[in-house]
Amino acid sequence: MKISREIKTAILVISGILLMVFLINYLNGKNLFSSDDTYYAEFDYNALTRASPVTVKGNNVGKIQNIIYDFNTGKTRVSFTVDDKLNFSKQSKVRLYKTGLMGGNALAIVISNDGERAQPGDFIASEVEEDLVSNLTNSFSDVSENLDSTLSSADSLLINLNGLVLDESENGIKNAISELNATMKSFKSVSYSVNSLIKDNDQKLSSVLTNFDSISKNLAVITNDLKGVELSKTVSKLDNTLTTVNTLMASIENGEGSVGKLLKDEGLYENLEGAALQMEQLLEDMKLNPKRYVHFSLFGKKAKRYDADGNEIKDKD
Known part of the structure; x- marks a missing residue:
């Protein structure tokens, strides 16, 4: 045909x-x-177009069908279609969000499985996600306010600092810097003097350090020797010796032994004192009358005799 x-x-x-x-x-x-289901949502303002996608977890599942301004409520009513295979409850939300820094807006269905299943033609609760630019704008607004306060404080600080710099009195920075400069010069002079002193006495300092090193070595040797000494035995012997001395002193105190008797016998003390007195008298008499005790004659002359009182005793014819 x-x-x-x-x-x-x-x-x-x-x-x-x-x-x-x-x-x-x-x-x-x-x-x-395709057989799509239609749902509705309301927003306080319109930021969508009919080309804006409807997504679930970033996946495109529908499109905007119609955007109408409701003169009675003053809100924007948005109707959108999604695939009839998508199931969600009436507790779910429709979120308005930005798709990127330079992109447009889109709707995202935040699915909730709690409660009754949503039916085509139902109104789904809506919310608006604050985008990154708005957050940054608010943050920069707060930062700018803080920056204004900081700049004002910095300006006051600089004014006060300028006043201190221009002040030539004792409280000024110029005076402080000049005094600091003089101090640094004095310190520099002192350091030169110290360097000169060290240089002139280099050999003496070396000798002192050498002697100190030798002394430290000797102390180390002495310390090692002391480590080898059995101090416990030495202390034990010293304790025994002190015990013996205490026993000896106790016996002397009690009048035991020769030394104890000499110290404690009063009669012996009195006899010794009397003997000493007689000895003293004898020595005194020998000084005064030496002829009584020493007789010396070249011709055989008979020596004279004396009584106890010092009188000459005459022989009887």
Whole structure:
């Protein structure tokens, strides 16, 4: 069967019209070949277009169908379609968020499985996610306020610092710097003197350090020797010796032994004192009358005799 040119032309025109209708509906968010469910949400302002996607966890599951301003409530009503395979409850939320720093806005369905399942035509609660730019703007606003306060404080500090720098009195920085400079010069002079002193006495200091090193070595040797000494035995012997001395002193105190008797016998003391007195008298008499005790004659003359009182005793004829 031969198809005429007119029929072919008609078929092409009808196909073009159908394709145009499909494209127009697709651009408006309608897919003629899919069965989608329609839901509604309301926002305080409109930041969407019909080309804005509807996502779940970043996946595109629907499109914006219509955006209408409600004159009664003053809110923007948005109708959107999602795939009928998507199940979520009425407790879910529709979130308005930005798709990027330079991109547009989109709707995200925050799915909740609690409660009754949402049905096509239901209103879903909405919320707006604050974007990064808004956060940064608010942060920069707070930072700018703090920066203004900081700059004001810095300006006051610089003014006060400038006053201190220009002040030439005792409280000024110039005077403090000059005094510090003089102190540094004095310290420099002292350091030169110390360096000169060390240089002039280098050999003496070396000798002192050498002697100190030798002394430290000797002390180390002495310390090692002391480690080898059995101090416990030495202390034990010293304790025994002290015990013996205490016993001896106790016996002397009690008048025991020769030393104790000498110290405790009063009669012996009196006899010794009397003997000492007689000895003293004898020595005194020998000084005064030496002839009584020493007789010396070259010719055999008989020596004179004396009594106890010192009188000469004459022999009887």
